Amino acid sequence: MKNIKYLLLRRVTQIGLLVLYFGANAYGWNVLAGTFGSSLILGTIPLADPYTTLQVLATGFVLGADVLLGALIVTFFYFVVGGRAFCSWVCPINMVTDLANWLRRKLHLDKEEVNYRFLKRNARYWIMGLGLVVSAVVGIAAFEVLSPITIMQRGIIFGFGMGFAVLVAIFLFDLFGVKNGWCGHLCPLGATYSLIGKASLIRVDHNHEACTNCMACKVVCPENHVLHMVNKESIMVTNGECTNCGRCIDVCNDDALNFSIRNYFKEK
Amino acid sequence: MMANSDNNRRKFMATTLQSVGLTALGGLLWSGYSHEVKASPLVLRPPGAIKEDDFLSACIKCGLCAEACQNRETNIDKETGKAREGTLIMAKGGDAKLIGTPYFIPTQVPCFMCEDIPCVPVCPSGALDFASLANEKQALDINKARMGLAVVHKESCIAFWGIQCDACYRACPLLDEAITLEYTQNERTGKHAYLLPVVHDNICTGCGLCEQACVTEKPAIFVLPREVSMGRAGDHYVKGWDKKDQERVKDAKSQETTTEISKESAADYLNSGGEY
Numbered sequence: 125m126k127n128i129k130y131l132l133l134r135r136v137t138q139i140g141l142l143v144l145y146f147g148a149n150a151y152g153w154n155v156l157a158g159t160f161g162s163s164l165i166l167g168t169i170p171l172a173d174p175y176t177t178l179q180v181l182a183t184g185f186v187l188g189a190d191v192l193l194g195a196l197i198v199t200f201f202y203f204v205v206g207g208r209a210f211c212s213w214v215c216p217i218n219m220v221t222d223l224a225n226w227l228r229r230k231l232h233l234d235k236e237e238v239n240y241r242f243l244k245r246n247a248r249y250w251i252m253g254l255g256l257v258v259s260a261v262v263g264i265a266a267f268e269v270l271s272p273i274t275i276m277q278r279g280i281i282f283g284f285g286m287g288f289a290v291l292v293a294i295f296l297f298d299l300f301g302v303k304n305g306w307c308g309h310l311c312p313l314g315a316t317y318s319l320i321g322k323a324s325l326i327r328v329d330h331n332h333e334a335c336t337n338c339m340a341c342k343v344v345c346p347e348n349h350v351l352h353m354v355n356k357e358s359i360m361v362t363n364g365e366c367t368n369c370g371r372c373i374d375v376c377n378d379d380a381l382n383f384s385i386r387n388y389f390k391e392k
Numbered sequence: 393m394m395a396n397s398d399n400n401r402r403k404f405m406a407t408t409l410q411s412v413g414l415t416a417l418g419g420l421l422w423s424g425y426s427h428e429v430k431a432s433p434l435v436l437r438p439p440g441a442i443k444e445d446d447f448l449s450a451c452i453k454c455g456l457c458a459e460a461c462q463n464r465e466t467n468i469d470k471e472t473g474k475a476r477e478g479t480l481i482m483a484k485g486g487d488a489k490l491i492g493t494p495y496f497i498p499t500q501v502p503c504f505m506c507e508d509i510p511c512v513p514v515c516p517s518g519a520l521d522f523a524s525l526a527n528e529k530q531a532l533d534i535n536k537a538r539m540g541l542a543v544v545h546k547e548s549c550i551a552f553w554g555i556q557c558d559a560c561y562r563a564c565p566l567l568d569e570a571i572t573l574e575y576t577q578n579e580r581t582g583k584h585a586y587l588l589p590v591v592h593d594n595i596c597t598g599c600g601l602c603e604q605a606c607v608t609e610k611p612a613i614f615v616l617p618r619e620v621s622m623g624r625a626g627d628h629y630v631k632g633w634d635k636k637d638q639e640r641v642k643d644a645k646s647q648e649t650t651t652e653i654s655k656e657s658a659a660d661y662l663n664s665g666g667e668y
């Protein structure tokens with residue numbers, strides 16, 4: 125049980141949120157309505173996705189105050205809990221890509237390390253910027269046209285239609301194509317939250333003294349370059365690309381990894 | 393040492409160039425695709441929707457309008473206590489509309505023109521414009537909605553055949569205003585009257601209740617977006633008998649063109665017996 129604590133908590137959160145969103149449409153619940161693009165808590169507090177908001181602003185449309193306020197609230201929230209906590213605790217696509225990744229390990233598809241020349245992990249930042257440029261040129265929020273995240277979420281709330289194909293495509297890409305292909309290389313939402321998370325307060329802390337160098341953490345981590353300090357230095361994972369998923373903490377049997385609150389004064 | 397840093401610099405230049413190039417390629421494909429998917433001129437939007445082009449930029453695809461429509465009090469089935477299917481559909485993949493934006497299909501579920509318009513105030517982005525539906529007292533007035541305009545295809549409308557039908561007329565929430573019945577004599581029988589449905593564009597909201605009510609196999613009356621179903625006479629035609637219409641062109645300057653033919657007066661030209 126110990127080594128799936130955070131995994132379980134995450135699934136409960138992810139699915140719980142989807143149930144609330146679903147109920148808002150199907151049964152008229154008032155707890156959490158809308159979609160990630162923009163939501164409403166208890167009919168009063170607005171939320172909005174920062175990257176979607178930026179795209180709409182890039183088209184030149186002057187957005188309503190509710191969306192702007194909502195985007196600020198969400199940005200602030202993830203600034204505190206760790207930017208990409210959205211990715212591992214909220215985003216439904218995470219369940220698809222985690223499944224692909226798990227199957228990849230089971231099928232030993234990772235034995236052959238392939239070097240993808242064109243696809244680096246920083247591609248997502250280029251895509252993020254490009255999405256804003258294309259939004260400005262074409263006049264519609266460009267990533268929203270393709271976004272598997274909202275397609276999946278709206279699919280669950282309002283019905284899928286052909287949108288299902290996008291999920292299958294991402295699953296296959298992550299399973300047979302590039303390891304962590306979508307979330308770790310392409311997704312501009314993940315990139316936005318990485319930037320927000322660069323400064324976030326809650327982070328994973330490594331205790332080098334306790335580490336037995338088993339490397340279990342690096343095997344499960346979807347962004348394992350962020351764990352460069354493991355068995356080398358007792359410092360925090362400060363890279364914004366860490367999703368705060370806590371899988372590394374789950375699998376560590378030596379209590380060498382734990383969540384902790386960042387102390388800006390201690391870091392020079 | 394020198395050679396090494398030179399090498400590094402060259403490598404850096406090459407990868408940068410590659411990234412920029414691939415980004416440009418991606419941008420072109422992406423723009424092209426986005427441009428394609430936004431072209432859906434026959435779509436009907438919720439009440440208060442701003443101009444289609446702006447609507448496509450503005451709508452943040454939250455679905456709050458569709459949820460409000462579905463769960464409005466008037467849509468709860470009294471017997472089962474459950475919500476019926478709402479009017480607004482959130483476009484899915486395969487619907488050939490910009491994905492995630494709300495629209496409706498009158499033959500499935502038309503807009504019932506709710507007096508309190510629950511779908512509009514919830515819109516957080518401004519894609520549905522509260523102000524466009526507000527009357528002098530700053531209260532919402534659904535009669536100001538312009539979702540589309542109904543048009544009648546007279547060849548398939550059985551009223552134009554002389555058969556009595558006023559289903560659309562009776563279904564219209566703006567009874568005897570948006571659709572009126574025009575009486576003319578049926579020359580064929582000599583003793584019956586035609587009761588012809590005529591839509592008035594200054595009143596019709598485009599709710600689609602007429603389309604849903606129409607009795608023909610494929611509705612003879614149907615709602616289209618206003619840009620599609622309305623013509624434009626242009627500035628050349630002025631209603632000389634209408635003071636207001638003359639206002640419109642009071643600053644216009646006349647411009648005369650002289651051609652071979654117009655040198656002579658029209659009457660002379662017709663009387664000259666020439667071939668034309």
Ligand code: SF4
Nearest residue numbers: 211215217307311314
């Ligand atoms: S990277 Fe993108 S798709 Fe993956 S979990 Fe994060 S937001 Fe979702």
Ligand code: SF4
Nearest residue numbers: 345366367369370372
């Ligand atoms: S470092 Fe740990 S918490 Fe961060 S992404 Fe990797 S496994 Fe998850």
Ligand code: SF4
Nearest residue numbers: 461479503504506511
């Ligand atoms: S006015 Fe029309 S679209 Fe709006 S809630 Fe009522 S039925 Fe639905």
Ligand code: SF4
Nearest residue numbers: 451452454455457515
């Ligand atoms: S409420 Fe407004 S922003 Fe949200 S889906 Fe409807 S029209 Fe779009």
Ligand code: SF4
Nearest residue numbers: 549550557560606613
């Ligand atoms: S309901 Fe249809 S067939 Fe009947 S009068 Fe109206 S348009 Fe014509």
